[in-house]
Amino acid sequence: MIRRSLGALAALFLALGTLLAFTGTAAAATITIPIDSQNGSGISGSATLTDLPNGQTRVDITVTGFQGGTPSPAHIHMGTCATLNPAILYPLTDVVSGKSTTVVNVTTAALLAQPHAINIHKSAQEATVYVACGTIAAGAPTGLPSTGGGGMAQQPTSFLPWALVAIVGTALVAALGVLRRRAAR
Numbered sequence: 010m011i012r013r014s015l016g017a018l019a020a021l022f023l024a025l026g027t028l029l030a031f032t033g034t035a036a037a038a039t040i041t042i043p044i045d046s047q048n049g050s051g052i053s054g055s056a057t058l059t060d061l062p063n064g065q066t067r068v069d070i071t072v073t074g075f076q077g078g079t080p081s082p083a084h085i086h087m088g089t090c091a092t093l094n095p096a097i098l099y100p101l102t103d104v105v106s107g108k109s110t111t112v113v114n115v116t117t118a119a120l121l122a123q124p125h126a127i128n129i130h131k132s133a134q135e136a137t138v139y140v141a142c143g144t145i146a147a148g149a150p151t152g153l154p155s156t157g158g159g160g161m162a163q164q165p166t167s168f169l170p171w172a173l174v175a176i177v178g179t180a181l182v183a184a185l186g187v188l189r190r191r192a193a194r
C-alpha cells in the first residue's frame with residue numbers, strides 16, 4: 010500500500026518536473042546571438058530573437074562599424090555562416106545606422122531547430138558582398154551573464170534546472186521508499 014502510493018508520488022513528481030521543464034523552455038523567450046564581421050568589414054554586434062506569443066519572432070539587430078549611412082540588406086538564410094544557403098528565407102529590414110527590427114512569421118523554436126543564420130549584405134548594389142553574419146543558436150538569455158562557450162548548444166538554458174528538480178525529486182521519493190521498507194522489517 011505504502012509502496013504503491015510512493016510509486017504514484019514519484020510518477021507525479023516526474024510528471025511535474027517534465028511539465029516545468031516544458032514551461033521553462035517556453036519561458037526562455039529571448040536569445041542573443043553574436044554577429045561577426047565578414048570580409049574585413051569591421052562590422053559586428055549582436056542580434057536578439059524574441060519569441061512572440063502568436064508564432065512570430067522579433068529580430069533586433071544592433072551592429073557597429075558602418076562607414077556612411079547606406080542601408081544594408083539583411084536576411085535570415087538556411088545554413089550556418091560557414092555553410093550559408095544564398096537563397097533568402099526571411100527578408101529583414103535594412104540595417105540603417107547599425108539598427109534593424111523585423112517581425113518574422115516563424116517561431117524562435119523553428120529557427121533553432123535547424124541551422125539558420127542572419128547575414129548582412131554591403132548594400133543593395135553590392136548584395137554579393139557579405140559584411141557580417143551570425144549563426145542562430147540558443148545562448149544565454151538577455152540580461153544574464155553568459156556562461157561562456159557552448160555557443161552552438163541547442164538546449165535552452167532554463168531546461169536543465171527543471172530537469173534536475175525532476176531527477177532529484179524522483180531520487181528523493183525512491184530513497185524514502187527504501188527507508189520505509191527497511192523500517193518496516
Ligand SMILES: [Cu+2]
Binds near residue numbers: 083097129130
Ligand atoms: Cu542575405
